[in-house]
Amino acid sequence: MMIIKSDSDIRLMRKAGAIAAGALQAAGEAVRPGISTKELDRIVESYIRSHGAIPSFKGYGGFPASACISINHVVIHGIPSEKILLKEGDIVSVDVGAYIGGFHGDNANTFPVGNVSPEAMKLIEVTRESLHQAELILKANVRLGDIGNAIESYVTQFGYTPVKDFVGHGIGRALHEDPNVPNFGRAGHGLRLPKGATVAIEPMINMGTDQVLISNEDGWTVTTVDGKLSAHYENTYFIDENCAHILTQV
Ligand code: MG
Numbered sequence: 128m129m130i131i132k133s134d135s136d137i138r139l140m141r142k143a144g145a146i147a148a149g150a151l152q153a154a155g156e157a158v159r160p161g162i163s164t165k166e167l168d169r170i171v172e173s174y175i176r177s178h179g180a181i182p183s184f185k186g187y188g189g190f191p192a193s194a195c196i197s198i199n200h201v202v203i204h205g206i207p208s209e210k211i212l213l214k215e216g217d218i219v220s221v222d223v224g225a226y227i228g229g230f231h232g233d234n235a236n237t238f239p240v241g242n243v244s245p246e247a248m249k250l251i252e253v254t255r256e257s258l259h260q261a262e263l264i265l266k267a268n269v270r271l272g273d274i275g276n277a278i279e280s281y282v283t284q285f286g287y288t289p290v291k292d293f294v295g296h297g298i299g300r301a302l303h304e305d306p307n308v309p310n311f312g313r314a315g316h317g318l319r320l321p322k323g324a325t326v327a328i329e330p331m332i333n334m335g336t337d338q339v340l341i342s343n344e345d346g347w348t349v350t351t352v353d354g355k356l357s358a359h360y361e362n363t364y365f366i367d368e369n370c371a372h373i374l375t376q377v
Pocket of ligand 1: 233295296327329361
């Protein structure tokens with residue numbers, strides 16, 4: 128069941144979203160060759176807690192950290208580790224959620240580590256722009272198929288594929304609410320989002336095949352089957368009458 132938010136709910140969600148966005152920005156500013164993904168996680172957690180919020184992901188389904196940090200062919204849900212160091216030329220996706228005042232905010236960015244190849248930079252830029260393409264059509268009564276199609280039709284022009292096995296989601300008092308928001312779909316089909324819906328839209332875009340695997344070892348880490356790069360962008364949105372507002376803004 129989709130939960131429609133009131134104006135006061137949205138005020139609270141803006142606060143959660145601002146903290147999630149600030150934590151993500153702090154992580155992005157710390158990205159450099161040689162830093163461990165655990166150190167980035169500490170930066171995220173201390174930002175969130177110092178602003179009076181709780182990391183949404185820590186303990187969620189047993190996830191052991193405050194941020195999901197996913198390098199290169201890791202699509203999502205990478206577990207931060209002291210042993211995993213960023214290196215020049217990597218791309219790193221950081222996904223952060225913050226909970227305060229009874230609501231969550233959820234966002235993700237992919238950052239280049241030092242100088243990256245033009246191909247890797249292109250994937251990052253196209254993934255960021257695919258989220259923007261979806262954003263442009265968001266307003267009351269937009270259909271899920273239109274959102275998915277905006278992302279899919281944009282990225283496939285570049286030979287990339289949206290991941291199908293993981294999708295965006297409603298968000299509010301729970302980190303994941305109805306409905307699922309796929310990054311692919313048929314224009315003119317699917318559920319309509321009414322004014323007051325709040326959704327996290329999060330294209331996960333692969334350079335090669337859309338097929339992904341979940342690690343047997345840790346049960347979390349999602350990688351591309353072909354080992355090619357993947358990028359991830361996410362914002363939390365409030366669907367308004369004639370547009371959508373990004374709630375994950377500093
Ligand atoms: Mg999310």
